Amino acid sequence: MYDFNYKRAKSVDDAVASVSGVEEGKFVAGGMTLIPTLKQRLAKPSDLVDLGDLKDLVGIKVDGSSVTIGAMTPHAVVAASPEVKKAIPALAKLAGLIGDPMVRNRGTIGGSISNNDPAADYPSSVVGLGATVHTNKRTIAGDDFFTGLFETALEEGELVTKVVFPIPEKSGYMKFPNPASRYAVVGVFVSKGPQGVRVAVTGAGSHVFRVPEMEKALSSSFAPAAVENIKVSDADLNSDIHASAEYRAHLVTVMAKRAVAEANG
């Protein structure tokens, strides 16, 4: 990697102040994407601000209506949390399917959604549950947070602090992993709850998207059969050596069907 200035932030305000006014400042949470990128010299930030000491951003709170996950909470903690397993089992399951044990013990929800990899798992739950993303400046609806390939609604110097997930009646997550990287070739998160019926797809497109036809069908009948004949168009889907757009489109239907079955237990 190239040389950079390194700082461990003492507070959210300190972190935000530390990236402003520098040439190219970057927050590092778990570093599970950023560090390999640096090692391969594919990025050259001038300043790295480590969020590792921001213990306020670590932790899970569950009340009667929502699950709140601090931005610096590692995936492994979410996956193992009895409270999350009880309130939103699909969310705990999703966290347990990310990467491998090393990644799950370092990688964080804040880092994952801020990076917005098109094949990351977490964005599907944020949209699929109608979650709200809290930052140091404001709250952003999950539907408005992910704006494009590796792009989010976050502004310069804006830091995710927590994500609040409404507890649904039912939820399910099904992932078809890339055999090499284990990112999602297609991942589908479905839920039925206070935010209505939601179907959110990751891995297939430039970023997470909802499937209104499926949501409509599931609103009248929340059963696998409701979605099994609904195809998404492959026109804008990703195509690579692992899966053609056509295959991804097909997998969206299969994974959606299975996610609904899982949600229904």
Next chain:
Amino acid sequence: MPDGSIGAPIKRREDRRFLTGNGRYVDDINRPNQTYAWIVRSSLAHAKIKRIDTSKAEKAPGVVRVLTGADWAADGVGGLPCGWQVIGKNQTPMHEPPHPALVADKVRHVGDNLAVVIAETRTQARDAAELIDIQFEELPAVVTMADATKKGAALVHDSVPDNICYDWELGDPAACDAQFKGAAHVTTLKLVNNRLVANPIEPRSAIAEYDASGDHYTLYTTSQNPHVIRLLMGAFVLSIPEHKLRVVAPDVGGGFGSKIYHYAEEAIVTWASKKVGRPIKWTADRSDSFMTDAQGRDHLTTAELALDKDGHFLALRVKTDANMGGYLSTFAPAIPTYLYATLLAGLYKTPVIYCNVRAIFTNTVPVDAYRGAGRPEACYLLERLVEQAARETGIEKTEIRRRNFIAKAEMPYQTPVALQYDSGDFIRNLEDGLKSADYAGFAKRRTASEKNGKLRGIGLATYIEACGIAPSAVAGALGARAGLYEAAEVRMHPTGSVTVFTGSHQHGQGHETTFAQLVADGLGVPVENVEVVHGDTDRIPFGMGTYGSRSLAVGGSAIVKAMDKIIAKGKKIAAHLLEAAVDDIEFANGTFKVSGTDKEIGIGQVALTAYVPHNYPIEELEPGLDESAFYDPKNFTFPNGCHIAEVEIDCDTGEVTLCSFNAVDDFGKIINPMIVEGQVHGGLVQGIGQALMEDCVYGEDGQLITGSFNDYSMPRADTVPSFTVAANEGAPCTHNPLGVKGCGEAGTIGAGAAVINAVIDALATRGITDIAMPATSHRVWQALQQSKA
């Protein structure tokens, strides 16, 4: 059975250091005043080098020296040699274009070596490397063999017309054609054997050190055969005589063939170490490994099998194009010829076989032996053909094999493709395998899967391989430029402990344990009193190294020969001490005994006497008990077996689940069954990896698309089921003193064919009778879609 004797499944003694982080690999070694090298690699697959400007890099902080292909050429040092010359049709020798360690004229694959920066730290070397300005004139790249052999295709080497390295054949084409004319049935397949990346866990590394006071070089390198590297690099590249060059290959973290070869980086750091007068370390990162470690397989084949009306095989006709990549790696030409075509008889009595192989240059990373090397390709072709012939003729797939197997009673068996099998009981392997896999119960399991909407298939691969390439004279006649014996020294110390110096090299095989068992058993000493030393040209008399499952059969036999000499000398010492005739001395379990009496003396006492020769036949016998031996085998060994895979396919996603894998293998006599089982497991996983996941993919421009683990799919623990593995020791090797055959590659050889046959068996229920490797979910789903259309 005493602890540690032959047949005891004792734990691997080397694992203590490996599992506690105490292994000592090349990159763990640091020499005083060491510098670091960074190799500048080509980002293009095919381009002329117009200009390389290193001036900025030379002035960068910490830089000691920058060297380019022009410096390499100016020094008049040789190119990397090829260790095997194949003679093609009409006695035409293969094309052997130059392979400079640093290129000066043009680059021939992504990753080709352009320059080396030597600096105080690795980071400084890498920083400076980015300041080197290179101007290329990009040329069209030929990436596939089809493209490379088209009329008017761009030439990888200007001196090689049509990009064809050689056009070689084995067998009589006319005799083969005649058999096909009279055949009742012909089965034809077009097959792709996909390219693989070896991916040992330890990336390659090299440290070179030049001692001006003695004009002496030391090279620490990640090699499977340090003496071979000393010979190739010393004699053919840098003109350093053996007594001035020490090559050390310490702990090596896996090779799978990819660390047999002499690589440019070894020569570059050795050459440069004298120029800069300081030790130089180079260590690959994973990207380097993907771009520069020799890759495996990559064949395009048309195979035809002629059968009579009863399903007996009449003839086999094979045409294969084998990808060599941009340069000839050390043993590349031998793999698709002498380790492939010669195995095409398999376990069958096919009377006539013709094989034509063209080796093709392309703008890709060089290809060479990868675990199995030629034999997985031969097995895949044959076993795919056999199961396809079974489907086409309606003869059950185990029955068609039974009808064509060579019987145990027919051993030794001369095949039409040069090899003479010494031993094997193929029917027994098959029957044991079928029982183990509950072949009879398959129909029920299939019905159960179908009830769940899934397809189920069972596939077999029976295989035979040729290991421990030999004898040297035959290998030489076939084009090998090296001997293929092994050397060993057995040193019995004054107090009766033993150090064994072996020319075999371990990089995961467990030799330190297996060889110690062999010696403990042979000399009748406790296994903990035996130490095995390998991997250092200054300590080992000589060595040809470890590849082709040869270590126990060839290296172990050399140890036995040296032990025989120890025992023969021990008998003379014992005869003197026991006041008996030498011919009356018997040796067993560590004790010399006068035949028919109770007079005896232990080997420890004999050893002490040899080193403290107070009462000793000094006039007739030298003191000491230290013997060395070279062993040149009389023939190859022929491990063989039966592998059976069972799969289930999810029609919605195309996902293939491997439900069970049963292997029955004949490795001859087994020294340590636990280590053998581990070798089989590892081999199976690599064969399964090729069948279901692994694929090295290049873009049309020659860029390596699968250049990292993000895109190159490696099998993991949860890819495979728990294996059922059994050994058949009933047909030991007849020509080596241990009766051993070798087990390192077997798993890889049978597994791919068995898995793909199982996948096709499942898909055949939907009318699909062909699928290419790797049978990924995507590919299987596409096949299922097409079958519906």
